[in-house]
Amino acid sequence: MQRIRRTDKIPIDFAPKPWTKMKHRLDLPEVTVSYSRSSSWVGYIPQGIRVKEVDAWVSCGAALELKEYSVPFLIDDEDFLDIMDEESMTVSDLACVLCESWHDIAGHFGKVLHFHTAWSSPHAPAGLWAKAANALIAKEFPKHKLLTMKAFPLEYTGEAPEGSELHPALIRRIRAMERYYAKLFSVKPLPYGDGWLYRINKGPASCTPLPRNKLKSSAKQRLLQTPSLLMPSPALPRPPRLK
Numbered sequence: 001m002q003r004i005r006r007t008d009k010i011p012i013d014f015a016p017k018p019w020t021k022m023k024h025r026l027d028l029p030e031v032t033v034s035y036s037r038s039s040s041w042v043g044y045i046p047q048g049i050r051v052k053e054v055d056a057w058v059s060c061g062a063a064l065e066l067k068e069y070s071v072p073f074l075i076d077d078e079d080f081l082d083i084m085d086e087e088s089m090t091v092s093d094l095a096c097v098l099c100e101s102w103h104d105i106a107g108h109f110g111k112v113l114h115f116h117t118a119w120s121s122p123h124a125p126a127g128l129w130a131k132a133a134n135a136l137i138a139k140e141f142p143k144h145k146l147l148t149m150k151a152f153p154l155e156y157t158g159e160a161p162e163g164s165e166l167h168p169a170l171i172r173r174i175r176a177m178e179r180y181y182a183k184l185f186s187v188k189p190l191p192y193g194d195g196w197l198y199r200i201n202k203g204p205a206s207c208t209p210l211p212r213n214k215l216k217s218s219a220k221q222r223l224l225q226t227p228s229l230l231m232p233s234p235a236l237p238r239p240p241r242l243k
Helices: 077-085 089-101 128-140 167-185 217-224
Strands: 024-027 032-041 050-058 062-070 111-120 146-150 196-200
Touching: 024 128, 032 128, 050 128, 062 128, 077 089, 089 111, 089 146, 089 196, 111 128, 128 167, 146 167, 167 196
Parallel strands: 111 146
Antiparallel strands: 024 032, 032 050, 050 062, 062 111, 146 196
């Protein structure tokens, strides 16, 4: 059966990033992490949802992108969906999946850390990028309450639509990545959305995903109107950063 193998080619999402100009460093016993960090508003609504972004390069041959969304307590789920929808299709999908799984995202969590993208060279030591990622998360995002990520092999982006010969290989790869990420990051599958995973860091013990038969209609309708969650969607133009 056909499949796509990983290569040393850095994905296009990471290629233009100024790795050599990153000001921050995290020295670990086995690797060094060079990274940049910045903050901006999501969408165009001041005092709404703030996002902290960290782009990192791991010396073993890996790249990471993490985004922490700070959701004010007074923002309800409908506002959360509307604001996140302005950022990009990918962020909108994340908001929909979260609202399918919990009621009152702001009240339960406040700070949601999304592991946006990760890439590792096939020649890098196995799992070393994840050790660097966990150390970076502990240093830069100590107050996050929910960690989310999506298991999706970047080399399959746009290459395995449903019904194609490569699609079964994509599904198998996603399932394998879910098991692998569970081991590396102690994450669990969310009940709605293939490949979406989560870990509660400092949230109430009662905050567990709702069963599929209790999906909230507003978020469900949005999901039905968006492209398949298995295929990443292109980002919309970002709003200007606020100083």
